[in-house]
Amino acid sequence: MDLSQDHKDEIGMQLTRRLGQLLKDGILAMDEVSEVADYILANIDALQTHEHYVNFLLELNTKWPYFETTLKIEQGVDVADQDKQKAEQMAQFIKNKQLDRALSTAQTG
Amino acid sequence: MGLLGPDTGVLPGRISAPTQRIAIGIGKAKGVPRALWRGTGDVLRGVKEKQAVGIGRPLKPGEKIDENKLVGEVLLPSEGAVTPEQKLAGEMLGSEKSSWRGALGKAGKENQTEGNKTAVREVRQQVDGWGTQVNDDGEIERSRLDEARHTDATYKLKQIEQVLDGTYVMHVGDVVYIQVSQAIDQMGGPMADQLRSAANDHDREVMISKLLKRPEFQSSVREILQQLKDRQSPAKLQESQAKIDQADETIVASQSETKIKSTQLERAKKKLTDYEPAGKTGTDGKKYTELKQLQTTVEKLDTDLETTRSQFEQLKMEQQIAFKNQDMTNYQRITQELSQAQMKYVATEARYNNAKARLDKLEDAKRGLEQTRDEAQDALKRQQQEQAKAKTAKAKAEKKLAKEQGKQVTHETELVDALKNALSEAVPLYESKMEQAFGDRIDTALKTAQERQTTERKKAVYAALAQRYDERIKRVDRRGNVIGFERRPRQDTINSDFAELMTQDNPDEGADALLRHILQTTPELMMADPSHPGEQIPNDAEINALLSDAEFVNQTKQTAVELVILKRERTVGITGDQRVEIANASWGRELFTSNNPEVKKMLTEAGVTADPTAPEFQEQLEEAVTNREKVQDPHNPDKLVEKGSQLLEMIMMLGLFGGVAVTSTAAQEQGATPA
Numbered sequence: 099m100d101l102s103q104d105h106k107d108e109i110g111m112q113l114t115r116r117l118g119q120l121l122k123d124g125i126l127a128m129d130e131v132s133e134v135a136d137y138i139l140a141n142i143d144a145l146q147t148h149e150h151y152v153n154f155l156l157e158l159n160t161k162w163p164y165f166e167t168t169l170k171i172e173q174g175v176d177v178a179d180q181d182k183q184k185a186e187q188m189a190q191f192i193k194n195k196q197l198d199r200a201l202s203t204a205q206t207g
Numbered sequence: 208m209g210l211l212g213p214d215t216g217v218l219p220g221r222i223s224a225p226t227q228r229i230a231i232g233i234g235k236a237k238g239v240p241r242a243l244w245r246g247t248g249d250v251l252r253g254v255k256e257k258q259a260v261g262i263g264r265p266l267k268p269g270e271k272i273d274e275n276k277l278v279g280e281v282l283l284p285s286e287g288a289v290t291p292e293q294k295l296a297g298e299m300l301g302s303e304k305s306s307w308r309g310a311l312g313k314a315g316k317e318n319q320t321e322g323n324k325t326a327v328r329e330v331r332q333q334v335d336g337w338g339t340q341v342n343d344d345g346e347i348e349r350s351r352l353d354e355a356r357h358t359d360a361t362y363k364l365k366q367i368e369q370v371l372d373g374t375y376v377m378h379v380g381d382v383v384y385i386q387v388s389q390a391i392d393q394m395g396g397p398m399a400d401q402l403r404s405a406a407n408d409h410d411r412e413v414m415i416s417k418l419l420k421r422p423e424f425q426s427s428v429r430e431i432l433q434q435l436k437d438r439q440s441p442a443k444l445q446e447s448q449a450k451i452d453q454a455d456e457t458i459v460a461s462q463s464e465t466k467i468k469s470t471q472l473e474r475a476k477k478k479l480t481d482y483e484p485a486g487k488t489g490t491d492g493k494k495y496t497e498l499k500q501l502q503t504t505v506e507k508l509d510t511d512l513e514t515t516r517s518q519f520e521q522l523k524m525e526q527q528i529a530f531k532n533q534d535m536t537n538y539q540r541i542t543q544e545l546s547q548a549q550m551k552y553v554a555t556e557a558r559y560n561n562a563k564a565r566l567d568k569l570e571d572a573k574r575g576l577e578q579t580r581d582e583a584q585d586a587l588k589r590q591q592q593e594q595a596k597a598k599t600a601k602a603k604a605e606k607k608l609a610k611e612q613g614k615q616v617t618h619e620t621e622l623v624d625a626l627k628n629a630l631s632e633a634v635p636l637y638e639s640k641m642e643q644a645f646g647d648r649i650d651t652a653l654k655t656a657q658e659r660q661t662t663e664r665k666k667a668v669y670a671a672l673a674q675r676y677d678e679r680i681k682r683v684d685r686r687g688n689v690i691g692f693e694r695r696p697r698q699d700t701i702n703s704d705f706a707e708l709m710t711q712d713n714p715d716e717g718a719d720a721l722l723r724h725i726l727q728t729t730p731e732l733m734m735a736d737p738s739h740p741g742e743q744i745p746n747d748a749e750i751n752a753l754l755s756d757a758e759f760v761n762q763t764k765q766t767a768v769e770l771v772i773l774k775r776e777r778t779v780g781i782t783g784d785q786r787v788e789i790a791n792a793s794w795g796r797e798l799f800t801s802n803n804p805e806v807k808k809m810l811t812e813a814g815v816t817a818d819p820t821a822p823e824f825q826e827q828l829e830e831a832v833t834n835r836e837k838v839q840d841p842h843n844p845d846k847l848v849e850k851g852s853q854l855l856e857m858i859m860m861l862g863l864f865g866g867v868a869v870t871s872t873a874a875q876e877q878g879a880t881p882a
Contacts, residue, residue: 118299
């Protein structure tokens with residue numbers, strides 16, 4: 099699905115508001131906000147498709163892990179369902195006495 | 208962490224009201240004084256250095272302040288004032304589809320500009336506090352030599368400031384150009400190759416100018432400045448000077464006391480000479496003579512008194528006998544003699560008393576003088592000891608001051624050097640940041656590809672690829688806390704995979720061989736597959752099963768090829784001949800046929816204008832990747848370097864993994880410019 103300019107502006111607005119909230123709550127300092135802002139501005143215009151956008155969010159969230167909710171919404175992930183799957187996977191690992199892997203699964207986002 | 212508690216080393220502060228954010232104390236966090244207040248962090252303004260500097264943290268729920276302990280004052284924005292952060296946050300939160308760019312722009316470059324200014328200002332504040340002399344008021348002052356260092360540092364700081372605010376006009380051959388280009392050259396790698404292969408000085412100047420303006424480079428310079436700001440001088444000049452002053456005060460006070468005691472001693476000695484017998488001068492002291500005379504007189508009178516008393520007693524007895532015998536003649540004579548003897552006794556006694564009083568007085572005076580002399584001598588001895596002690600302390604403090612001055616000079620000299628090298632040191636820091644960012648992008652791209660896979664095993668292949676060529680080394684701080692990870696290339700793996708790709712009898716089979724090699728040498732594949740608990744190494748049947756999935760193979764081998772070429776290029780490099788081999792192989796051609804518009808643009812600029820399906824495409828491509836035009840190395844006139852040899856890598860970076868949007872920025876991050 100191609101991204102229209104209107105959709106890009108919607109994305110830009112959402113990310114800007116989220117960043118504003120992070121600044122207001124003191125979660126990110128001015129320096130970091132500045133870096134994120136530059137990063138968004140530098141990349142947003144290159145987004146052509148929804149897949150590009152998801153990749154972009156993935157990368158943004160890797161660098162600054164404060165955009166997970168936005169990422170999951172865009173990925174169409176049902177968070178509750180994902181948690182259920184993870185629990186089942188962990189149960190399977192525990193059953194196989196693979197506690198390290200169960201722990202590792204628990205720690206993954 | 209408790210607040211204002213002894214365990215934290217927190218110093219008390221005083222509430223300054225009315226303020227929007229109320230300062231509640233001054234403390235230290237990680238050794239840096241900080242102000243603590245309610246609300247979010249802010250840079251404090253108007254706060255004396257010794258009171259509080261830096262960014263504080265908000266109060267935690269339940270934290271209370273012991274107001275009895277609060278002293279000092281922290282100045283904060285007054286009631287109703289809005290901090291720049293709040294203003295910006297408000298603007299960002301209220302942004303609309305039409306205004307988000309403006310708000311984000313303000314948060315971006317403008318804020319970086321502010322950060323740059325702050326970094327320079329903070330270092331300047333430290334530099335302005337330099338000096339090795341302490342004046343009478345206990346303030347630090349600069350000597351002429353100190354002034355020279357200060358001037359050096361100020362000049363260099365100004366230059367850095369100009370670089371950061373974009374007003375520095377760089378020319379080929381000037382100090383900034385030389386520093387940065389040498390740093391790039393020493394670092395080696397793609398950036399150095401790019402610089403060496405630039406067509407002329409103008410191109411090199413443009414390249415370095417662009418680098419200086421890159422936010423990531425500026426951020427690296429800023430980071431270096433922040434480190435310099437935190438590098439406090441260990442010298443304790445004022446402490447040593449205070450000890451010298453204290454010793455001086457003791458010496459002066461002791462000298463004054465010595466003077467007084469010396470005068471007392473001299474006077475006592477002089478007076479005592481009157482009480483002494485003839486010395487070298489041959490004349491007895493007046494008081495000595497008088498004393499001797501008086502002693503003789505007193506002794507004589509004492510004898511006279513005794514004699515008179517005996518006579519008196521004798522006469523009295525005789526008078527009693529005469530009276531008893533009724534011898535009136537003798538009685539009268541004796542009575543008369545007794546009367547005379549009594550008168551004589553009284554007169555002698557009076558003379559004795561006078562002489563004795565005078566003698567006692569003289570002897571008391573003499574003893575007094577002797578006591579004064581002895582005390583003065585003792586006092587002088589004590590003062591001499593005290594002075595000697597103070598002089599020793601002063602000498603020690605002077606030595607310490609000289610040592611502290613040495614420390615300060617070393618500190619200042621090191622900082623001047625660090626300022627001189629700040630721009631060149633920012634180059635590898637920038638490169639490391641870019642390398643990290645580039646690695647992150649590859650990880651992200653691999654993660655995206657991994658998520659697209661339909662089975663756990665296929666996902667595991669991509670997870671393994673993400674770890675195959677880089678080792679993650681933990682970076683820890685001095686306390687052992689993990690502060691990040693550093694990537695270190697696994698050179699053996701890169702080389703063996705590259706060899707697998709390039710050394711097949713039929714070059715077109717290189718990619719398939721590489722993929723098989725990767726699958727055969729990746730134990731993590733099975734570990735990552737929960738459906739095969741306990742298995743670690745895939746068997747041939749399992750590998751063949753994976754390799755029979757055409758879609759998976761096509762996609763994965765291309766990814767593996769791109770990855771290994773990129774890693775090889777960025778570590779030991781790829782030779783011109785190898786480039787030709789890559790361009791000639793079927794899997795190699797695919798590197799250049801990406802749909803990414805940037806790749807197409809770069810190929811066009813490099814002279815590859817034919818359609819990838821056209822026969823001349825290969826020829827043009829080979830021409831582009833083997834552009835052997837030699838140009839003079841700017842740093843070594845005797846050496847020639849290849850122009851345009853980075854084409855492959857640049858296209859790799861742009862086209863990696865199908866040219867998704869995130870990878871197009873990778874090339875920008877690397878400072879890549881169109882060929």
